Amino acid sequence: MKMTFRWFGDGFDAVTPEQIRQVPAVKGVISTLYDTMPGEVWETSAIKALKARVEGAGLELSGIESVNIHDDIKAGGNSRELYISNYIKTLERLGECGIDLVCYNFMPVFDWTRSDLAKPRPDGATVLSYDGDIIENMDFEDMLKSLESKRGEFVLPGWEPERMARNKELFGIYKGVDEDKLRENLGYFLKAIMPTCEKYNIKMAIHPDDPAWSVFGLPRIVKNKDDLHKIAGLVDSPCNGITLCTGSLGSNPDNDLPDIIRSLKGKIHFAHVRNIKHLGYRKFDESAHLSEDGSLDMYEIIKAFHDIGFNGPLRPDHGRMVWGEVAMPGYGLYDRAMGVCYLSGILEAVRKGKV
Numbered sequence: 001m002k003m004t005f006r007w008f009g010d011g012f013d014a015v016t017p018e019q020i021r022q023v024p025a026v027k028g029v030i031s032t033l034y035d036t037m038p039g040e041v042w043e044t045s046a047i048k049a050l051k052a053r054v055e056g057a058g059l060e061l062s063g064i065e066s067v068n069i070h071d072d073i074k075a076g077g078n079s080r081e082l083y084i085s086n087y088i089k090t091l092e093r094l095g096e097c098g099i100d101l102v103c104y105n106f107m108p109v110f111d112w113t114r115s116d117l118a119k120p121r122p123d124g125a126t127v128l129s130y131d132g133d134i135i136e137n138m139d140f141e142d143m144l145k146s147l148e149s150k151r152g153e154f155v156l157p158g159w160e161p162e163r164m165a166r167n168k169e170l171f172g173i174y175k176g177v178d179e180d181k182l183r184e185n186l187g188y189f190l191k192a193i194m195p196t197c198e199k200y201n202i203k204m205a206i207h208p209d210d211p212a213w214s215v216f217g218l219p220r221i222v223k224n225k226d227d228l229h230k231i232a233g234l235v236d237s238p239c240n241g242i243t244l245c246t247g248s249l250g251s252n253p254d255n256d257l258p259d260i261i262r263s264l265k266g267k268i269h270f271a272h273v274r275n276i277k278h279l280g281y282r283k284f285d286e287s288a289h290l291s292e293d294g295s296l297d298m299y300e301i302i303k304a305f306h307d308i309g310f311n312g313p314l315r316p317d318h319g320r321m322v323w324g325e326v327a328m329p330g331y332g333l334y335d336r337a338m339g340v341c342y343l344s345g346i347l348e349a350v351r352k353g354k355v
């Protein structure tokens with residue numbers, strides 16, 4: 001396992017690669033061209049500049065999170081061929097720059113969802129929180145306003161204002177797209193891109209839905225063990241794999257994470273490891289990474305990754321906002337750095353243990 005850290009790029013992230021370089025164990029960053037829109041072809045010069053920036057700080061560019069997918073590909077719209085061919089061009093350019101990991105998601109309209117981006121905890125930290133009672137009684141516009149009010153100066157990943165301004169239109173194109181249709185569209189996309197991925201050895205790693213259930217009536221196809229195995233079976237290629245995100249899958253207490261990890265041996269290309277605290281049916285707070293602070297057993301999770309021989313990039317995921325830090329919600333430096341140290345400690349113990 002290689003410890004990495006997500007970084008959104010200069011001008012978008014309050015954290016710098018120089019700061020990340022000082023977090024023990026971190027060898028690389030996972031980044032993106034944050035100012036590109038889904039469907040765009042990435043410029044080789046911009047990819048090279050990103051790589052040079054990261055390497056100049058003494059880190060490696062360990063993968064891209066994300067190259068986002070245009071909604072016409074997800075919904076199977078008329079222009080999907082154009083956007084698939086654009087995606088392939090971007091993959092070729094990434095491959096030529098030596099990138100071998102691309103995280104993506106197949107969530108309609110928007111990525112992750114929370115009812116609160118800064119819920120205060122008794123310890124004075126704030127965390128992202130999800131309360132199904134609140135979300136289910138909101139319409140999407142209210143949800144957008146609520147996120148806008150707490151994001152500060154930061155653009156939230158997957159919630160680009162330009163796209164969200166078109167949300168009614170976006171919801172419209174998914175009319176008639178159920179889970180089976182969405183999965184079929186994912187298979188169509190994967191079959192089209194796999195020859196390019198294989199040529200450049202780019203491992204595609206789909207991110208689970210967050211939370212792991214349908215919201216606002218949209219279909220969701222990456223929620224549990226069964227869904228993940230269906231996706232792994234859509235195309236038989238070593239480049240078709242999974243981002244195993246413990247926080248997203250773990251939002252549903254029925255998901256047995258160590259069992260899911262073990263069952264996907266060889267199919268996990270990237271790991272997001274964080275803890276969450278279950279508060280009731282479809283209610284949870286994000287927590288510190290420590291097992292005792294949340295509901296997930298981080299020792300058993302790291303041990304499962306170790307046992308299946310997972311050797312790809314792993315990164316801490318959302319952290320609490322602590323010590324007065326101002327950063328993108330979930331992506332402060334301090335609590336994620338604490339998460340890295342904690343996860344690294346578990347990993348060292350697991351590696352040295354006689355098991």
Ligand SMILES: [Mn+2]
Pocket residue numbers: 207245246247248272317
């Ligand atoms: Mn994640």
